[in-house]
Amino acid sequence: MDAEFxxxxxxxxxxxxxxxxxxxxxxxxxxxxxxxxxxxxIQMPAALSYPMNMRRYDWGYTSEPEPHLNNRRLACxxxxxxxxxxxxxxxxxxxxxALDYDHWAExxxxxxxxxxxxxxxxxxxxxxxGGHGGxxxxxxxxxxxxxxxxxxxxxxx
Numbered sequence: 001m002d003a004e005f006x007x008x009x010x011x012x013x014x015x016x017x018x019x020x021x022x023x024x025x026x027x028x029x030x031x032x033x034x035x036x037x038x039x040x041x042i043q044m045p046a047a048l049s050y051p052m053n054m055r056r057y058d059w060g061y062t063s064e065p066e067p068h069l070n071n072r073r074l075a076c077x078x079x080x081x082x083x084x085x086x087x088x089x090x091x092x093x094x095x096x097x098a099l100d101y102d103h104w105a106e107x108x109x110x111x112x113x114x115x116x117x118x119x120x121x122x123x124x125x126x127x128x129x130g131g132h133g134g135x136x137x138x139x140x141x142x143x144x145x146x147x148x149x150x151x152x153x154x155x156x157x
Contacts, residue, residue, distance in 0.1 A: 003029035010034075011084020016124070019144070034080035037087040048090030052077035057088055093147050095121055 005021055007014045010032035018028045034057070037043075041050040042057065051057035052075075059078045065071035079085035098114035105113035118138070127139035128148040139147075 001027075001029060003027050005029070006031065009084065010082045011079060012086040014084070015082075032082055034082060034084075037081050037083045042081065042083075042087050045091045048088070051079075051081070051088040055080075057081045093125075093145070 004027045005018075007018050007028060007030045010018075010030050014030060014032075018030045021028045039051075039057075041047045041054070057080055059080045061076040061078050062073040063076055065073055077085070077088060079088045081087045101112055101114040101117055105111075105116065122138075122140035123143055125140035125143040125145050125147045127134050127136075127141065128146060129139075130148050130151075132149045
């Protein structure tokens with residue numbers, strides 16, 4: 001195969017990059033160490049804790065010893081599968097807090113303020129409000145990733 005671009009990792013970023021390059025008519029090769037994301041533990045959101053604990057889907061990373069936790073090491077699940085960590089996170093989508101982006105920009109990361117990254121968030125999502133609201137000024141309407149709030153069934157909420 002003749003490829004103009006080789007992308008290592010078929011996680012969220014790798015797949016998005018490959019998609020955009022292919023849309024632009026470029027020849028792209030994506031290489032992924034992990035296997036398919038077609039397994040039932042990946043496709044069923046209620047099974048979200050299983051892939052995080054399976055060597056088949058998770059790299060098994062841990063933190064350095066945490067001094068304030070009696071030197072315990074914490075599990076840091078990272079996806080080893082097509083889709084990367086997005087395949088083992090229970091279909092959870094969370095944008096970072098706007099102030100975090102603004103702090104990065106203030107610290108010198110030009111182009112990383114929330115106002116700078118918001119157009120990219122909007123470009124990648126189609127927001128389905130499901131009666132929850134959601135100002136269209138902050139949400140995308142025609143991106144490839146469909147986003148909604150999960151139903152709240154807990155009587156305390």
